[in-house]
Amino acid sequence: MTDKAKFEGKCSRCGKAHYSNRKGEIVVCDCWRYCPMCGAEMQSYTPDLAPNTYGMDDKRDLRILMVCTNHSPPFYSSQKPVEVMVE
Numbered sequence: 001m002t003d004k005a006k007f008e009g010k011c012s013r014c015g016k017a018h019y020s021n022r023k024g025e026i027v028v029c030d031c032w033r034y035c036p037m038c039g040a041e042m043q044s045y046t047p048d049l050a051p052n053t054y055g056m057d058d059k060r061d062l063r064i065l066m067v068c069t070n071h072s073p074p075f076y077s078s079q080k081p082v083e084v085m086v087e
């Protein structure tokens with residue numbers, strides 16, 4: 001069990017508390033994977049572009065996009081994983 005966890009950090013996005021017994025540990029909250037509108041777990045969305053469509057690197061940044069298909073049009077999220085500092 002986790003009853004030795006002394007330190008707590010709250011996610012800045014959803015407010016969920018994360019616990020650890022190591023101060024300063026970074027915990028990744030999983031709320032970024034859930035749709036903020038309906039709460040369903042979203043699917044990862046990969047833009048269907050050929051890697052060399054625009055030639056150089058400027059379109060290749062590592063944005064994580066998730067999609068919830070429960071909506072019309074589908075809801076796209078660019079929310080990144082939230083890192084929570086436990087202290």
Ligand SMILES: [Zn+2]
Pocket residue numbers: 011012013014015016029030031032082
């Ligand atoms: Zn969260």
Ligand SMILES: [Zn+2]
Pocket residue numbers: 035036037038039040068069070071075
């Ligand atoms: Zn949704």
